[in-house]
Amino acid sequence: MRERESQVDRDITVDIEAGLDETEAGPSRESETEETGAVRSRLGTVATKRSLGTALALAVVGTVLFGFVPFLPFGEAVLGIAAGGFAYGLGSDSRRYVEMALAGAVTGGAATLFGNLIAAVVASGTTLLAISVLAGVVAGVVGHYFGRDLRAGLTADLDD
Numbered sequence: 605m606r607e608r609e610s611q612v613d614r615d616i617t618v619d620i621e622a623g624l625d626e627t628e629a630g631p632s633r634e635s636e637t638e639e640t641g642a643v644r645s646r647l648g649t650v651a652t653k654r655s656l657g658t659a660l661a662l663a664v665v666g667t668v669l670f671g672f673v674p675f676l677p678f679g680e681a682v683l684g685i686a687a688g689g690f691a692y693g694l695g696s697d698s699r700r701y702v703e704m705a706l707a708g709a710v711t712g713g714a715a716t717l718f719g720n721l722i723a724a725v726v727a728s729g730t731t732l733l734a735i736s737v738l739a740g741v742v743a744g745v746v747g748h749y750f751g752r753d754l755r756a757g758l759t760a761d762l763d764d
Contacts, residue, residue: 693754
């Protein structure tokens with residue numbers, strides 16, 4: 605009963621707001637508002653703050669954990685980002701490729717800057733940074749893909 609009343613309240617609020625927008629906006633402004641509203645609603649569903657924060661936290665934790673592996677001289681950031689993406693794909697029921705790409709880019713760039721600060725600043729830092737950002741994006745997306753694939757395989761029904 606309470607859910608039905610809240611649905612009715614939301615419908616009334618939407619109808620009132622829609623009526624006010626139509627009287628204030630002209631035809632050109634109305635189409636402009638609809639376009640930006642459509643873009644905002646689409647972007648809001650693609651990347652949320654919570655999912656981006658989760659992806660970033662998993663990528664950073666994976667990078668730190670793979671940094672403790674003793675016989676891994678380089679590539680721990682890429683493997684850690686891939687492991688974080690894998691974990692996020694395994695635990696999430698929706699596609700989060702954009703979030704993992706952004707988290708991989710940030711984590712890969714930060715790992716390069718903090719790990720090779722002198723080389724990044726003095727030498728060809730932009731090339732090194734660009735390669736690490738690209739590697740982070742690819743690792744995050746590929747890890748997320750394989751995590752989602754495993755999740756789909758584990759949760760699929762078996763046919764006789």
